[in-house]
């Protein structure tokens with residue numbers, strides 16, 4: 466299975482960023498090599514509950530749906546905050562226990578990418594060298610923090 470390509474394809478529709486049982490839909494993220502480690506990086510705005518959860522956590526898991534599935538769940542987890550609702554319960558969903566020391570995944574997904582945070586940094590949006598992106602994404606501030614996660618393990622969920 467080419468899980469990297471499948472993740473890239475699915476990110477256009479969304480994947481679940483899992484931290485302490487709270488699923489947040491993400492559309493941004495990428496694989497890469499840095500410090501000679503295989504990594505996956507995610508970007509979370511300061512206003513998200515997930516940002517608060519990550520401030521006292523060292524791991525995250527990205528749960529990737531089979532292409533085109535779980536659209537209702539992705540929409541819900543991309544518009545509701547874990548501050549206001551327990552999203553997993555509200556969706557009658559469940560968690561898949563972590564296997565590599567990361568965070569529990571969102572059940573019903575194709576596979577789960579467990580990561581340990583290697584590096585985190587707040588993006589200074591004013592360093593963005595493209596004015597139209599600056600006004601499109603940061604008109605109200607609320608910049609992103611980038612989290613570079615070392616991939617601890619990737620595992621497929623049984624169908």
Ligand SMILES: Cc1cc2nc3c(=O)[nH]c(=O)nc-3n(C[C@H](O)[C@H](O)[C@H](O)COP(=O)(O)O)c2cc1C
Pocket residue numbers: 477478479487488489490491492493494508509510512513514515516539540542543544545546547548
């Ligand atoms: C398709 C889609 C992709 C999204 N991608 C991101 C993302 O990469 N980073 C981010 O901070 N928010 C992203 N969001 C918005 C969050 O998912 C949304 O604000 C969510 O309600 C935050 O949940 P939380 O407060 O429980 O963390 C996305 C939303 C959707 C629908």
